[in-house]
Amino acid sequence: MIEVKRVSKSYSKGEYWFREDNQTVLKDITFTVKAGECVGLVGESGSGKSTLSRIITGLEKADKGDVLIDGKVVPEWKKENKGRMSIVFQDYASSVNPNFTVKEIISEPLLALGQKNDRIEIINELLEKFRLTKSLLNRYPHEISGGQLQRVCLLRAISTSPRFLVLDEALSALDAPTQSQLLELLTRIKRESRVTYLFITHDILSAVKLCDRILFLYKGEIVEQIATNQLAYVQHEYSKKLLHSVANVIFQENKRGVF
Numbered sequence: 001m002i003e004v005k006r007v008s009k010s011y012s013k014g015e016y017w018f019r020e021d022n023q024t025v026l027k028d029i030t031f032t033v034k035a036g037e038c039v040g041l042v043g044e045s046g047s048g049k050s051t052l053s054r055i056i057t058g059l060e061k062a063d064k065g066d067v068l069i070d071g072k073v074v075p076e077w078k079k080e081n082k083g084r085m086s087i088v089f090q091d092y093a094s095s096v097n098p099n100f101t102v103k104e105i106i107s108e109p110l111l112a113l114g115q116k117n118d119r120i121e122i123i124n125e126l127l128e129k130f131r132l133t134k135s136l137l138n139r140y141p142h143e144i145s146g147g148q149l150q151r152v153c154l155l156r157a158i159s160t161s162p163r164f165l166v167l168d169e170a171l172s173a174l175d176a177p178t179q180s181q182l183l184e185l186l187t188r189i190k191r192e193s194r195v196t197y198l199f200i201t202h203d204i205l206s207a208v209k210l211c212d213r214i215l216f217l218y219k220g221e222i223v224e225q226i227a228t229n230q231l232a233y234v235q236h237e238y239s240k241k242l243l244h245s246v247a248n249v250i251f252q253e254n255k256r257g258v259f
C-alpha cells in the first residue's frame with residue numbers, strides 16, 4: 001500500500017557568506033508497508049522519525065525521492081480518500097481546539113465527511129471501546145486528564161475508519177499502565193479492521209508488542225528492517241543494542257504470554 005522510495009531530506013543550519021550549512025536528516029530511505037500491516041519505526045531522539053512521518057503523511061516535502069500510497073502521490077491519494085488517513089501526535093494537548101468540548105472534538109472529522117446522522121451512534125460505540133464515559137463529552141480538554149485526552153485523540157483518529165493510521169510517539173507521554181491499555185486496544189483494532197499502521201516510537205518495547213515488523217532508524221538511515229518474530233536475528237549493532245536493553249523484559253513478558 002505504502003511505498004517510500006529513496007527519500008532524503010536536509011535542513012539548513014544557517015547561511016554564511018561563503019556557503020549554506022545543511023544538516024542531512026534523512027538519507028535514502030526506502031521501505032514498503034503492505035495493506036493491513038503494522039510497521040514500527042524505531043529510533044532515538046533526533047534520528048529523523050518525525051521528519052519522515054511528516055513526509056509520509058504529506059505535511060512536508062522530501063528533497064529527493066517519492067512516497068506513494070496505492071501507487072499515487074500522497075496529496076492525490078488524500079484528496080481521493082478523505083478521512084482515510086489519520087495521524088496522532090505525542091503532543092495531544094496542542095492537537096485539539098481548547099475551546100471545543102470533547103464531543104465537538106470527536107465530531108469534527110465525522111462532520112467534515114458529512115456524517116451527521118449516525119455520528120452519535122459511532123461516538124457512543126467508540127467511547128465504550130476506549131473506556132471513556134459519556135460524562136466526558138461535555139467537558140473541555142483542560143477538564144480531563146492527559147491520558148483521557150490522548151484516548152480522545154486516538155478515538156477521533158479512528159472514528160472515520162481510516163485505512164492508514166500514523167501514530168507518532170502517540171503513547172510516549174502516558175504512564176505505563178495507560179500505555180499498556182492503549183497498546184491492547186490498538187492491537188484489538190488491528191485484528192478487527194484492515195487498518196495499516198505506522199507506529200513511530202523511541203520505545204522498542206511498545207513496538208515489539210504492537211508491530212508485525214520493525215524498521216530501525218539510526219542517524220537518518222534505516223539500518224535494519226525485520227519481522228518482530230525474527231528479532232532474535234538482528235544484525236546491526238544499533239538494533240542489537242536497543243534490543244539488549246529490553247531483552248529481559250521481553251523474555252519475562254514472553255513467558256507470561258504477552259507477545
Ligand SMILES: Nc1ncnc2c1ncn2[C@@H]1O[C@H](COP(=O)(O)OP(=O)(O)OP(=O)(O)O)[C@@H](O)[C@H]1O
Pocket residue numbers: 011012025043044045046047048049050051052202
Ligand atoms: N523544520 C526543521 N528545521 C530545521 N531542522 C529541523 C526541522 N525539523 C527537524 N529538524 C532537525 O532534524 C533532526 C531530526 O528531527 P526529528 O524531529 O525528525 O527527529 P525525531 O527522531 O522525531 O526526534 P524526537 O524523537 O526527539 O522527536 C533534528 O536534529 C531536528 O533538530
